[in-house]
Amino acid sequence: MPDTVMPARVWTLAAGSAAAYTGSLLVLNKYWYKDYPKRSLHTINDFGEWLQMDKFGHVYSAYLFSKYSREIWRWSGLPRKQQIWIGGLSGFAFQSVIEFLDAHSAQWGWSWGDMGANALGAGIMIGQELAWNEQRFQLKFSSTPVHxxxxxxxxxxxxxFGTRLVERTLKDYNSQTYWLSMNISSLLQEKNMPRWLNVAVGYGVEGLYGARGNNWEDGEDVLYSYSHIRRTRRVFLSPDVDFTKIPTRHKGVKILFQVLNMIKVPAPALEVNGAGQLKLHALKF
Known part of the structure; x- marks a missing residue:
């Protein structure tokens, strides 16, 4: 990392970040918002919806943008704490702008629960960097299409949830799992443990066909009742890999490992769910 601040790099990163955020919002507007009617700014209380899967999504997204923004700002030469705070607040700001899109959509609205989740995601990154100068607890994501x-x-x-793979990945909560992946070597300060070995706790759901229940009307006012399908919370325990702990001197490989750390690797998993079932998955993704 450079020893002194490099103004040209600071301005380059600031402009690049603004462009990336703008582009991401345009993509979200295209795939998520454009087909829904608009209305004036309004708030909603949606904490009870989707068994909180949407809140986990906000925590993960804010953490992800904060983490990688902080990594990018290392290049600027700014002092370490400034890099951390700029990265964290950038992630929070990006997610907060999304709230303005929600606030003007008739389908959603400004959610203080979402804002709290955004702050939590950014805070997880900031707190660990300030305390340990590393991410001992990482948030990860996996998705398996549901047929x-x-x-x-x-x-x-x-x-x-839409038809395209991108839409399904973003919207279908039944297919998603959010993971808290913990690095054993860093947490236990145990040098004999493989530095790349993590253990991950995941949260997912199944049986969700509406925000609060499984009864709905279609466009022709036909009522469907699928309340017999249980809306179930699922908790998983599984081994994982911290790719950034794998030694390499190749910068391209280091960047690849950073990207791979966004996703939970497929591995055996133990599941406990809200139906009181205990399941063993030979391979959970």
Whole structure:
């Protein structure tokens, strides 16, 4: 890392960050918001929706943008604490701008629960960097497409979650798992443990076909009742890999490892769910 501040790099990073945020918002508007009607700014209380999966998404997204923004700002030569705070606040700011899109959409609204989740995600990154100068607890994501065999549920999934892979990955909470991946060597200060070995706790759901329940009306005012399908919380325990702990001198490989650390690697997993079931998955992704 440079020893002195390099103004040209600071301005380059500031402009690049602004462009990246603008581009990301345009993509979100295209794939998430454009097909929904607009209205004036309004607030909602949505904390009870989707078994809080949307809140986990906000925490993860804010953490992710904060973490990688901090990594990019290392190049600037700014003092370490400034890099951390700029990175963290950038992630929080990006997610907060999304709230303005929500606030003007008739489908959603400004959510203080979302804002709290955004602050938590950025805070997880900032706190660890200030305390340890590393991320001993990392937030990760995985998604497995769900195949809806029931024609009614398939139609409902298309209406709620879209058809494209990008849409399904972003919207279908039944397919998503959010992970807290902990580095064993760093936490235990144990030198004999593999430095790349993590253990991850995941949270997911199944059986969600609406924000608060599984009853809905279609565009022709036909009522569907699928309340017999249990809306279930799922908790997983699984080994994981911290790619950034794998030694390499190649800068391109280091960048690749940073990107790979966004995602939980497929591995065996133990599941405990809200139905009181204990399951063993040979490979969970």
């Amino acid at each position: 809806y065999r029931d024609p009614v549920l398939r139609a409902r999934a298309i209406d709620q």
